[in-house]
Amino acid sequence: MSSMSDFQLQRDFMYLFERMSEPLGYGIKGSGENMVYYRSPTMEPAMAAATETMMGQVQQTINIQMPGKMPMEELKEISKLCPKSGLFGHFIPNHRKALISLRNVLMDQNSTSDLFNMACFCRDNQMVHPLLFVNALSSCLANRRDTKKFSMPAFYEVMPEIFFSDHIMKQAEKMARVQDSCKNRIMIDRNTTGHQNDPESRLWYFREDIGVNSHHFHWHVVFPGDYGLRNEVKRDRRGELFYYMHHSMISRYDAERLCNGLARTKLLDFDNLVIEEGYFGKLYSTNAGRHWGTRQANTRLVNLVGANDELLIDIDLKVEDLKRWRDRILETIDTGKVDVGDKREQLTEDTGIDVLGDIIENSQDSPHRQYYGVDGFHNMGHLLIAFSHDPTGKFREFVGPMGDTSTAMRDPAFYRWHKYLDDMFDKYKRTLNEYKLNEGKWALKWDGIKIESMKVINSNSKFKENELSTHWAQSDIDLARGLDFYRTEARNGGPVLATFTHLNYDVFKYQIQITNNSTKPVQATVRIFMAPRHDEHGDPFRLTIQRLLYFEMDKFGTKLKPGNNTIERSSLDSSVTIQMDASFDILEKLNRDKQRDDFRTGDDQSRCGCGWPQHLLLPRGTPFGTQFDLFAIVTDWEKDAVNSRSGPTPLKPPCKDALSFCGILNEKYPDARPMGYPFDRRPYNNPEMAQPTEVRNIEEYVKFIPNASTTKIRIIHEADVVKRGKQKDNGMGMVNEKGEVLQTPRCSSSSSSSSAASGGGMKNSSPPPPEINANKDNRGKKILFIPPNRGPPNRFQPGQENKQWQGPSAFYGFRGGREPGMDELDSDWDYVHDNNN
Ligand SMILES: [Cu+2]
Structure with missing residues (x-):
């Protein structure tokens, strides 16, 4: 039984992942009104005194207790297996042993507060490697029943040095020492690890x-x-x-x-x-x-x-x-x-x-x-x-x-x-035997059900039906949560923002017309896959080869009434993806809501972060368009349903994981068919051929399966970068609609027109901000931040109560719409596509 409220659980454990090499009691964790102070019994007096001076800003104190039983033997062994001064590697046998051992120490704790105290003790212990600790504690929190509502902060904020190259981290360290109002956004250059000619x-x-x-x-x-x-x-x-x-x-x-x-x-x-x-x-x-x-x-x-x-x-x-x-x-x-x-x-x-x-x-x-x-x-x-x-x-x-x-x-x-x-x-x-049309446990045909047509509609209106599009986008990350010992008085705990470039796509929806020729409504599972149509020589794939390239796009439940049905489903609802992991910042905002209204905290407020990144749902494509085969098959949900607690009306899972890759904690995998069905096995033999011959391509494959369909689509890559279109000063400088910097960040409220690069206008003795990389894309245009996959203009945003659009989803129904809290974060942003160059 958990003695902690959801709010407390999130707050107390979340900051164990902030600034991993600093002792918990050193300084203040969190930001803004979420600042907390961990009062540790083992804190050295001098350090405690130094921290007390900052106490004025802190509203919350978390008291750490010494664990009842010290795991000294285990920790000694752990430090021998995985020395703190080295690197941690998940695949190194000794490190795995250390991981199991530390994980067991944490899993063995009877109550949530025992777990908390033990986690604090292990975290600050000189014998425990920080990355080992992150692995052990996050695995423990993801698997214990009493902590299932905990949301893990984005791992790239916890350990940015594992995601960003050394020179970026060096810039971040320098920036962390600078007063908040003088900080510059660090621009992370693209492709730092290989030459473009390779x-x-x-x-x-x-x-x-x-x-x-x-x-x-x-x-x-x-x-x-x-x-x-x-x-x-x-x-x-x-x-x-x-x-x-x-x-x-x-x-x-x-x-x-x-x-x-x-x-x-x-x-x-x-x-x-x-x-x-x-x-x-x-x-x-x-x-x-x-x-x-x-x-x-x-x-x-x-x-x-x-x-x-x-x-x-x-x-x-x-x-x-x-x-x-x-x-x-x-x-x-x-x-x-x-x-x-x-x-x-x-x-x-x-x-x-x-x-x-x-x-x-x-x-x-x-x-x-x-x-x-x-x-x-x-x-x-x-x-x-x-x-x-x-x-x-x-x-x-x-x-x-x-x-x-x-x-x-x-x-x-x-x-x-x-x-x-x-x-x-x-x-x-x-x-294994191929899936047959009519016989066998997982026969392909479903009598009485027919897919009449299938298409995809791009939210970016300049594209035609069955044309999808990708582009570069930029997002920000706060590196400060993972920077140890760089907190200065001037810095005051503000973020160190860095902008990175990533692939993104324009949100789209599937529209599938299905006829149910029976007299009763039925529950169905819709499975959607996609694969490139041509191989590296430009020849169309044979299905025996292409089946290995089909990747799952979505899988969801729906009800089919007798007669015609139009199913619509947003790409944002995909069962294989999650939105970008929740940053500390987002989790803090969500947690404040929890504190205000404890009754409102449902399961759907927490998230585990397991899943393919939403912004990479689509492959890049090419400027002229790459052909892909989109495939859908509708199967009988009565047969797909799993005999588990979920039953036909599933319980809400504890977090928004991508079900197809992550299943549900403490439940059976929510689809009885083999994973990858139907492409995990050889194609069936063409019934029109006298000799047993496998069907040659995807068109031939769906010809004999009325409840399946295929459509040729193109993915077009635009080299443009989606950028912000509204003037806004967020303390990091002001930009106009073209994305040009109008005004550099203010330093110490002095001259607002001073140049950030020269460090002019600063009154204090902070070192000048380091040289920032040219923040231009390869066309020499300034490129700016958008939150991943929350723009460009989206004609059919799920979550806007368009029931038709959200699509019925009895099976994966809880995935409809966007994460709580995202809408308010979005409202400040406009998105434009720049097509004029
Ligand atoms: Cu792996």
Whole structure:
């Protein structure tokens, strides 16, 4: 039982993620009216006194108690396994052990307040690595029942140095020392990790997207490979989700590659073991005082034999081990028999993929961990690449980005490795019978239901039907929450804003006409996928190949009345995406509402942040348009429904996760069909052919399935950047409609026309603000902030009570509309598309 109110839960735990290297009692956490002071029993008197001087501003004090039982033995062991002075890597076996151990310490706490006190104690302990702590506590909060209403602040604000390169972080540190009114927005340049002439570096915006990387981090936090047995319920179908979530990343990445004129990802070549792509991430760990490892192009993967290095302790990983585990997994796939220790068991059609996912990741649910790879085939592949720059520890180099879930997707090698794993999963899927038109458990046809037509309508009215569009957009992030020890008196705790560029798309809606020829209303599930139509040579894909490139766009429930039905659904409601993670700032605003009106806090006010980033729902496309095949199939919800507590009218899940990739905490996965249905298996044979012949393409596929449909669409990429159109001074300078800076930030309320770059007009002795990068896009135009995916002008904004538009959604119904609190944040902003250049 939780003794904390929702408000208190959010407030007390949220700031444990702010400025991770500072002790809790040092200074003040939070901002504005949310400022809090953590009063710690172990605080040194001098530090406490220094903090007391700032106490005047603080309205709330949180008292920390010493935990009843100190976990000293565990912490000693943890610090041996994962020294605080190094880097933390999720895939390093010792670090995993440390993570399990710390997570167990936290999960074992009986009450929420015990958990709080223990978390505070561990956080400030000299033996606990900050990133290890973030991993353990967020995983604990995501999985405990009593903390399910807690919303995790955006991970890129908690640990910005994992998302932004060293020179940006250096600028931020300088800016943090400057008085608030004199701060400049830091412009984060695009693509700092590769030369524009290197074709592979075209994909920087995908691989280094903060949403992509925090999605991957978050997924592994929500689905830890080792979850212990304490206080929690096994996540339903987690092995299958491991397969499906990673498979989706690969198909999504391949779509992006094709749009950029690149061939689909090649899988890791196990024979010569050379990684063609190098990677220099420029990520710096303040904690370790070192950079993450880098890798030259054409690096050969060799045995890791760790010397007595602080990181390589106990790593003894041979290439031949990896090959042996691979062979055992492939043999399991070929024979359909899985080794469970003393005997072999048949893989079944229902659970085979789940077991295989557990085996390949080597999660706690693997039927035989020792046999299929002690520390995990998948994990060890990550590690082999992550240490390939210094495999014997000769140069005392640290782990590369492939060693941690929060950084791995930046590295092109990630996709090679996961393509290899995905190919193994597909080998298994190919051993299964194809879905038939009429027979079998998951037959494709649904008699009496017919999709008459399907189209997409772009909210940007300059585009035609079935034309979708993408563009660059810019968003702001507050780096100050992750900057330790840079709080000066002058700074007074204000934000250090940085602007980054990311891909975005114009919101669109699907419009699907469905006839129900029966006499009764029925419940249906609508599944929508998309795939590129042409391969890298410009030839149309055959469906046997293209099926692997279909990525899920949405999946939702709806009711079909007898006769004609028009289903409309916004792209913002997608079951695979979430909006940008909630920043500290947004969470503070939401939490203030909770404090004011405790009764209003429903489940839907909290969010977990697991899901593909909404702004990357669509691949980039090309200026002339890239063709994609959009596909929808309507299936019988009576059969899809899962026999769980949810029942036909599901309970609201505890947070707005992307259900397709994240499921629901403590519930069964809300769709009984295999994940990726129907493209996870070979296509059926064309009934019109005398010889068994698979249908050739998607048009032929839907021809025999009246309840499915396909439409050719184009994705057009506009090189314009969406920018703000209204004059507004938010203390960060004033801009006109063209986005030109009219007025630089005011310094100490003196001359308002002083130049920020020269630092003129400042009365105090703060250092002048550092040189800011040219804040221009490649056309030399000033580009400005919009909140992700909340503009451009949207003709059919969900949430505006247009019921027709929101679409019925009995199944995923709670996803309708936007997050609470977002509307008010939006109201200050206008959005324009600049088309005049
Ligand atoms: Cu992963």
